[in-house]
Amino acid sequence: MDKQELGAFLRSRRERLRPEDVGLPSGPRRRTPGLRREEAAVLAHISTEYYVRLEQGRAPRPSGEVLAGIATALRLTDAESDHLHVLAGTAPTRPRLHRRDVRPSILALIGRLPQTAAFVLSATFEVLAWNDLAAALMEDFSELSPEDRNLARRAFLGPTRPATTLYGLSDTAEFRHQVVTELRATVARYPTDPAVTGLVDELRGASADFARLWQRHDVQPVPTLTKTFRHPVVGEISVDCDRLTLADRDQHLVLYSAPPGSPDADALALLNVLGAEAGDHRQHRSPR
Template identity: 75%
Template sequence: MDKHELAAFLRARRERLRPEDVGLPSGTRRRTPGLRREEVAVLAHISTEYYVRLEQARAPRPSAEVLAGIAGTLRLTDAESDHLHLLAGTARTRTASIRREVRPSILAVVDRLPLTAAIVLAADFEVLAWNPLAAALMEDFALRDRRDRNLARQAFPVGGTGGASEPPYGIADGAEFRHQVVKQLRTTLAQHPSDPEVVALVDELRTGNAEFERLWSRHDVQPAPVLTKTFHHPSVGPVTVDCDSLALVDGDQFLVLYTAPQGSPDADALALLGMLTARAAASD
């Protein structure tokens, strides 16, 4: 049970609600945003003293029934409720460290997708594997050290002051991508709280990038939706692709596929990138 993260998460979720969101009169002006602690306790059918101790990181582990009551009161989404159980220690955590070795069968799938840019990501955004079209669309990850093949580090460079960072690979939705990175890293840290690389990465970004710290303090967690991304490529111009992230069976890795509708200008641009890559490889 991570008492301090649980306390911070509960405070953040409580402060985003208004009394009218849960059927209470708004009443007079409040000194602080959100519901009062005693209101959450009454609606969740627990004692005010116990809920206060939860938000002060002083309470013993809550039961699943108590967590269900709090989740309902705070109007948590399914993803937020799962995160609440993770922090409270009532959900199964995964192995101590993220699995970073990609199964041969997944590597074979990546290599057999000539018209699809495909990468395999670890849960902390380290790029573990990629095919030639992904290298052409994004970059040749083989030219980077393993530490620098992390998309979170690219999205939040150390020394960032909180202004808009330059999005990696010229993607058009840089702000949304950065927010998704923070959400996923928060879930990853809750699932692997003793993985030294994950802990070090989060600490590095929190202390080294003001924008990351600002987003981290929101305590947002949400699964990444299916997205459409536009890459501004220096050779072929803008390329809009569908981006599908598939969780692999072990849960620590994601197969990310970038595709374009057959016959579209974007599919032609991907095919041109593939030809340029093959031609460059043949000339080496």
Template identity: 75%
Template sequence: MDKTELGAFLRSRRDRLRPEDIGVPAGPRRRTTGLRREEVAVLAHISTEYYVRLEQGRAPKPSGEVLAGIADALRLTEAEADHMHLLAGTLPTRLSQHRRDVRRSILSLLDRLPQIAAFVMSAAFEVLAWNDLAAALLEDAMGPTPNGRNLARRTFLGSPPPDASRYGLADTRQFHHFVVMELRSALARYPSDPLITGLINELREGSAEFVRLWERHDVQATPMLTKTFRHSVVGDITVDCDSLKLVDRDQHLVLYTAVPGSSDAEALALLNVLGKERISLTGRD
């Protein structure tokens, strides 16, 4: 049970609700912007004292029934409720460390998708495997750099500082939010994984933007269904983005495709040719 994170998460969700959300008039003398602790306790059918201790990180481990009541009181989404249970230690974690080895069948699949930019990403946003088109589309994101092949690190700690063209993405703000929410969920699943905790500490120390988003305590990431890449050779390319969960290893197979016959599809086809030429001249990294 991570009492500190649980308390911070509960406070952040309580602050986001308004009295009118639960049918309570705000009143002119109300100082609290969100709900009061006693209001949440009443809605959750628990004592105010116990709820206060939960937010302060001083309460014993809550039961599943208590957490269910709090989830209803705070109007939590399914993802937020799952995150709260993980923090409270009432859901099993998978492993002490996240998996970084990619199944052989997935590696083979990447090479059988020549018209699709595809790569495998770990729970810590490390690119573990990719095909030629993905390397050509994301340009230097697959190459050996001081920040490695970690998309979270490259996004927030890249040099020059992150902007609208960080490793080609034109919609960086949405990606920033997505990265932070996914890393928070990963930390709840692997609280003792040194790679994940070290990455988050590094990002907190090196990026004010990461800290700002981290302190929002959001956990339900909105899927990015399309992305626009600003490529140095072929210009802007808008692609459909599909992320398939590889449940057994807590990894994602990310697929970028374009509408057949579109200018974006033509640009991807050109990149595919250029990528193969680069590989034949330099070899795979």
């Protein structure tokens, strides 16, 4: 049970609610944002004293019934409710370290997708595997160290900055928010993994933008259905974005494709040729 994170999460969810959101009169002017603690406690059917202790990180582990009442009172989404249980230590235990090895069948699959840019992300946004089209669309990940293949680092600490874009993406700001949202959930799943906690500490210390977003305690993912890249060779290209969960290893398979016959599909086809040629060059060049 992470008492301090649990308290901070509860406080952030309570403060975002207005009395009218939960059927209470707004009443006179309030000094603090959101619901009062006693209002949240009444809605959750627990004592105000116990709820206050939960937010202050001084309460013992709450029961599943209490957590369910709090989730209902604070209007938590399914993802937020799951995060609440993880912080309270009532979720199923996971391995101490997040996995970085990719299943051989997934490696074979992304190699058989010539019209689709495909890559695998770890729980910390490290690009673990990719095909030639993904390298042509984004960058040649084989030229980078594992640390530099981390999209969280590249989004906040790489050659881009908050006012610029990553890989020419039109939704770079949204992607940065997604990174923070998912990393917060990842820390809750792997609280003793130094690769996870170290990455978050690094980003919080080096990026004011990351630190600002981190303080929001958001854990609700926002689906991304399409992305638009501004590529230096083929120009603007819009792709469908599908993100498949590889639950056994807590990884994601990301697929970028375009409708057959569309200008975007033609652009991907051109990049596919360029990516294959670059792949042949990498395969046959002599070692350094």
